[in-house]
Amino acid sequence: MGNKISPTGFRMGITKDWVSRWYLTKKSVAAALLEDQRIRKYLTKRFELAGVKCIEIERSLNDVNVLVKVSKPGVVIGRGGAGVDEVREELKKLTASKASLTVEEVKNAETDAQLVADFIARQLKRRMPYRRVMNGAINSAMDRGAKGIKIRLAGLLGGGNTIARTETLSQGSVPAQTLRADIDFAKVDCLMLFGKIGIKVWIYKGLKEI
Numbered sequence: 001m002g003n004k005i006s007p008t009g010f011r012m013g014i015t016k017d018w019v020s021r022w023y024l025t026k027k028s029v030a031a032a033l034l035e036d037q038r039i040r041k042y043l044t045k046r047f048e049l050a051g052v053k054c055i056e057i058e059r060s061l062n063d064v065n066v067l068v069k070v071s072k073p074g075v076v077i078g079r080g081g082a083g084v085d086e087v088r089e090e091l092k093k094l095t096a097s098k099a100s101l102t103v104e105e106v107k108n109a110e111t112d113a114q115l116v117a118d119f120i121a122r123q124l125k126r127r128m129p130y131r132r133v134m135n136g137a138i139n140s141a142m143d144r145g146a147k148g149i150k151i152r153l154a155g156l157l158g159g160g161n162t163i164a165r166t167e168t169l170s171q172g173s174v175p176a177q178t179l180r181a182d183i184d185f186a187k188v189d190c191l192m193l194f195g196k197i198g199i200k201v202w203i204y205k206g207l208k209e210i
Helices: 029-046 073-077 079-094 113-125 130-143
Strands: 052-059 063-070 098-105 148-155 165-172 181-192 195-207
Touching: 029 052, 029 063, 029 079, 052 113, 063 073, 073 079, 073 098, 079 098, 113 130, 113 148, 113 181, 113 195, 130 148, 130 165
Parallel strands: 063 098
Antiparallel strands: 052 063, 148 165, 148 195, 181 195
16 A cells, blocks of 8 residues: 655645744643634635635734635725725634734636635536546646646546546646655545545646755
């Protein structure tokens, strides 16, 4: 059997950075982790239509700074900034610390693994043919400058009356064992009427200096 590891966790601290950046005493760590989880769950659901790439959280003694990276910042900000103000009020209910919210736009959504996986999940829910969706995502990523991309779907791909199977399509190079390789990875579960379809996306963007 092969030993599999997340490409992101494999490179953490080398070419990847943590999405939660803070240091607390041993007694406070558990509460802070649960608080981070609540914040991420709320913001991911709230900004579902905005295309959330990731949510980064930084903490100081009495402050919580939340950075949301999205492909459609206009959906988050709302008319006259009303959307951001409303979310800030909700964040005050989720944390006892002083919360601040920053929205950052993702420039190239076609080469971001999380956004590609979310796009594939939305297309599958619309009952689009999975091979056409995978090929479309691969071609878009390569046209936008990706060095390589691999997409893997697993589940009842042909509908509820078929046998579960795994389908993998790739193009270009995806050097998963190279620590200097900048590989963006995402894993998404697409909930269908007949069960879940697992979606994994690897996108290789080139080598980084360590």
